[in-house]
Amino acid sequence: MAIAEFTIIPIGTATTSLSGYVADLHKELEKHTDITFEMTPMGTIIEGPLDRLLEVIRAVHEVPFANGAERVSTSIKIDDRRDKPASMQQKMQSVAAKLK
Template sequence: MAIAEATIFPVGTGSTSLSSYVAACEKVLQDETRIKYQLTPMGTILEGELDVILEIVRKMHEVPFENGAERVETYIKIDDRRDKKSTMSQKLNSVMEKLK
């Protein structure tokens, strides 16, 4: 099980506002049942099988092009732990327990 963060944004759109592009990328995830995901202010966290995550990020990468962008930058961070199951909530809970 992998956890990844993807940040996808168009470059040179003529506007500093990117929320319409973000919303269009998030629509790719709305009907996706193979992963869990969470939108954050700086990117989207995805949890699932690595091959599936990479497939979905590739689809999301194409969305700004489909909406008029001529250049898109995509950043991906991947935490692929194979010694035990790791989830978004488990990682957060681990930190919260240490804050007590």
């Protein structure tokens, strides 16, 4: 299981506000029920099989174009741990345990 964090920035839009684009990205992510996602103020984190995550990121990358953006910049970070099972929840629990 892999975890990916991505940020999608539409460029060439009519306004500096991006919340409408973010809402449309969220709607697209909800269609992909086989992955887990968490939106943050600065990006989105998804978890699942790596090939599937890349497919989902590609689908989400296309959303701003469909909504009028002339250019889209997407940054991706991938954590693909294969020595043991990993998840967003497991990573947070590991840190929380060390804070005690």
